Amino acid sequence: MMLGSAAECDGSGDGKRVLEYVRKASVAPFLVKTYKLVEDPATDEVVSWSGDGTGFVVWRPAEFARDLLPTLFKHGNFSSFVRQLNTYGFRKVTTSRWEFRNDMFRKGERDLLCNIRRKKSSSSNRCAMHAPNAIDWSKPNLN
Template sequence: AFVAMTPNTAHCVPAFVSKLWALVEAPSTDNLICWSQDGCSFLVQDEQRFSKEVLPLYFKHSNMTSFVRQLNMYGFHKVVHMDAGLPKADSQVDCVEFQHENFQRAQPHLLGLIRRKVKLISFIINIVKSNGIKGCKRRL
């Protein structure tokens, strides 16, 4: 079903994904952000130092929350750490892990498959669904 669906693969990697790749690859910050052992996810070791010291080197902010918002926007998911069937408290691990099926060590050719999610512009959709476009009172 999905044969020959690949629209644009290697080219046109979004800026955020490029930066993230560089970030994880950079040896100089391996103590703060690095690949997981199997290379299928990446780890942030010290969230506080990472956000204040590393993030501003690549982005226009130093907030972990903004970084996470971007990760989610591009389809990354946090990997929940379990301990005997229960999720570990962050204080116990102080290690954040995120994963995306197309973000893997030594597989840069997959990066082009990572896509930003489209905004839903829900107010337009809702107006259109209920009233059609005529009911749009809003000044556009």
């Protein structure tokens, strides 16, 4: 049984700890799909691992967006892809090319993906999103 296996791996039979293990063991589809694109040798001219395998480089962003993104994602928008990378803690390595790095996204170490978590948006951002008619408190009320 799957939960039994998770409990054995976790070293506890405690239900709460099993659920925490399962949550940590699951990997976001975005990360799995991105890893699949990067590790595929057929796409190396467009996207590949960096020289040391600690990140990846999108060599041809236009082709990446047009030809590769739509095959695994529901869009072909490079900016949206980069924004998504940022929410998972990826950082652009250099300004001279589209190279991204996350300490848990490494060549040959797919098992580390379960350690990458999506960042929560800040409460101020959530408030702003849900308050389309926000009051501008910097201006006096002239009723």
